[in-house]
Amino acid sequence: MTFSLSPCSEWPRIWPTLPVQASPWTAQEGDPHRWDPVLAACQQTARARGIPQILSLSRSFSGLDPLVVLAQSLGSNSGSGLADSSYCYLAHTARYGSVRVLGLGALRRVYLLGEGRFQASRAFLQELQPHVHTEAVDWGSRASTPASGQEQERPLCFSRFSFNPERTYGPAALLVLPEWQIWQEQGPRSSVVAPVSKGSRTVARLNLEVRPESDLAVLGTRIHHFFAHMSRLSQHPLPRWELQTPLQVEVNREELLARIDRALQAIRAGSLEKVVLAEAVDLPLATPPPIPTVLAYLEQRYADCSVFAFAEGIGSREAWALDTAAGQGQPFSSPERVFLGASPERLLSVWQGQIQIDALAGSIARGETVSQDQALAQQLLQSPKDRQEHQLVVQSVGEALRQVGLKPHIPSQPRLLQLANIQHLQTLIQAEMPPDLHLFDLLARLHPTAAVGGYPKQAAVDWIEAAEPFDRSGYAAPLGWVDLQGNGEFVVAIRSALIRGDRARLYAGAGIVVDSRPEQEVAEIQLKLQSLAQALAIQSTLSVC
Numbered sequence: 001m002t003f004s005l006s007p008c009s010e011w012p013r014i015w016p017t018l019p020v021q022a023s024p025w026t027a028q029e030g031d032p033h034r035w036d037p038v039l040a041a042c043q044q045t046a047r048a049r050g051i052p053q054i055l056s057l058s059r060s061f062s063g064l065d066p067l068v069v070l071a072q073s074l075g076s077n078s079g080s081g082l083a084d085s086s087y088c089y090l091a092h093t094a095r096y097g098s099v100r101v102l103g104l105g106a107l108r109r110v111y112l113l114g115e116g117r118f119q120a121s122r123a124f125l126q127e128l129q130p131h132v133h134t135e136a137v138d139w140g141s142r143a144s145t146p147a148s149g150q151e152q153e154r155p156l157c158f159s160r161f162s163f164n165p166e167r168t169y170g171p172a173a174l175l176v177l178p179e180w181q182i183w184q185e186q187g188p189r190s191s192v193v194a195p196v197s198k199g200s201r202t203v204a205r206l207n208l209e210v211r212p213e214s215d216l217a218v219l220g221t222r223i224h225h226f227f228a229h230m231s232r233l234s235q236h237p238l239p240r241w242e243l244q245t246p247l248q249v250e251v252n253r254e255e256l257l258a259r260i261d262r263a264l265q266a267i268r269a270g271s272l273e274k275v276v277l278a279e280a281v282d283l284p285l286a287t288p289p290p291i292p293t294v295l296a297y298l299e300q301r302y303a304d305c306s307v308f309a310f311a312e313g314i315g316s317r318e319a320w321a322l323d324t325a326a327g328q329g330q331p332f333s334s335p336e337r338v339f340l341g342a343s344p345e346r347l348l349s350v351w352q353g354q355i356q357i358d359a360l361a362g363s364i365a366r367g368e369t370v371s372q373d374q375a376l377a378q379q380l381l382q383s384p385k386d387r388q389e390h391q392l393v394v395q396s397v398g399e400a401l402r403q404v405g406l407k408p409h410i411p412s413q414p415r416l417l418q419l420a421n422i423q424h425l426q427t428l429i430q431a432e433m434p435p436d437l438h439l440f441d442l443l444a445r446l447h448p449t450a451a452v453g454g455y456p457k458q459a460a461v462d463w464i465e466a467a468e469p470f471d472r473s474g475y476a477a478p479l480g481w482v483d484l485q486g487n488g489e490f491v492v493a494i495r496s497a498l499i500r501g502d503r504a505r506l507y508a509g510a511g512i513v514v515d516s517r518p519e520q521e522v523a524e525i526q527l528k529l530q531s532l533a534q535a536l537a538i539q540s541t542l543s544v545c
């Protein structure tokens with residue numbers, strides 16, 4: 001994908017580039033007793049405070065790929081040492097600098113219900129923070145204080161929300177502090193099919209609970225096994241794939257057209273300016289898709305999107321309780337239940353006091369030839385209907401930021417964002433983050449933006465709730481990670497699918513404004529869904545187990 005009218009070099013890179021500093025696995029690291037002093041200190045704190053502490057140890061590796069770690073963990077039951085099979089993955093590739101993060105297992109996990117979910121998420125982090133102790137164990141010797149500002153030194157919590165806090169199956173929010181965290185940062189553009197380039201740096205992190213009564217020898221051995229395992233995996237190649245012919249996705253045209261018509265009536269009657277309609281399609285798959293390979297494919301095909309996956313593992317009693325309460329036959333925590341996708345829309349990034357938000361709306365197909373593509377791009381940039389649809393998103397984000405006293409910088413014209421299958425209008429909105437505001441406070445204000453809800457916000461959300469014949473669940477909701485200081489990255493989880501074994505539910509939508517043409521909106525939704533179906537038809541050609 002290219003920014004034909006707005007080169008990506010103009011985009012600010014908010015993540016600092018790190019030098020490659022990986023060391024080989026040394027004999028000294030092979031000694032499990034080397035962890036005794038740090039474990040003992042942590043246990044002393046646990047005893048003094050009467051509460052388990054979390055020790056978070058990191059080490060850098062060259063050539064270690066997060067998707068290799070994921071593929072290996074999913075493919076083997078032997079000796080990963082993880083207590084549960086949940087995982088979270090978020091990769092930004094070309095557009096924001098390449099950062100790919102994987103969390104495996106759940107050392108702490110919280111499910112939240114209802115309207116107060118963002119505040120409760122903030123409270124969860126604040127409660128956790130004083131009990132997490134970080135140690136960088138790189139370069140053969142231990143550095144007891146992590147260098148500040150190096151993001152790989154930070155343990156992250158992964159989080160996903162439902163679109164609607166009340167009317168949803170499953171939790172309104174889920175936060176996970178993983179047991180394992182793999183952070184990889186690369187130079188600007190890279191192919192994830194090729195082996196990880198020399199310029200990449202990966203930091204593997206182990207989060208470990210140290211209780212007043214823990215057996216420190218057992219914990220020392222676990223640490224040793226983790227880093228030795230990572231060292232072995234850094235030699236593995238990435239999954240490769242073969243494209244299979246996907247099933248044809250069939251939307252319920254008549255129902256969708258009727259819904260668009262009702263939306264247009266509401267807009268003409270003046271109760272709404274914009275509403276985003278979505279469709280969910282259930283698709284049987286030939287085989288359960290190889291998730292790490294699907295993610296690798298999505299990263300390559302949609303290099304300017306954020307590729308994500310969130311899988312709730314087995315073993316959570318809260319999840320069971322929620323399932324039972326919702327009257328669902330299947331456990332919510334079924335290991336096959338994976339929510340994944342490739343979203344072009346970054347909802348919120350907060351890094352060292354800087355806020356970045358993508359306003360994205362207004363779409364047109366890609367052309368078959370260069371000249372046709374350019375003609376379509378011009379048509380989109382000059383389309384009053386798409387400009388209005390886009391402007392409402394910019395306006396709603398601007399209003400949300402001003403409501404909390406921020407002064408957003410908003411460019412006067414949108415740019416063109418060209419993805420492999422579609423092109424959009426896009427505006428990057430920036431602001432400074434005041435110290436008393438938390439990322440979750442902003443998410444509460446922003447979600448849902450007019451890109452996935454509508455305008456005015458509450459009227460659109462109510463209209464969707466009354467009209468949409470399915471639960472959006474995590475579709476079009478915030479998904480991302482946050483560190484204990486409140487820096488983080490969240491995307492809007494659109495163009496997504498919920499997979500359970502060999503069944504998938506695919507979600508996509510389109511914004512409706514007064515000049516929308518119903519047939520075109522249906523075609524746009526169909527195109528987005530078909531692209532997802534293609535990704536799920538991937539077959540692995542190389543096993544990494």
Ligand SMILES: C=C(O[C@@H]1C=C(C(=O)O)C=C[C@H]1O)C(=O)O
Binds near residue numbers: 363452528
């Ligand atoms: C709602 C979705 O996308 C949104 C709708 C768009 C549009 O209608 O032009 C464009 C980008 C997103 O704001 C989706 O892809 O599911």
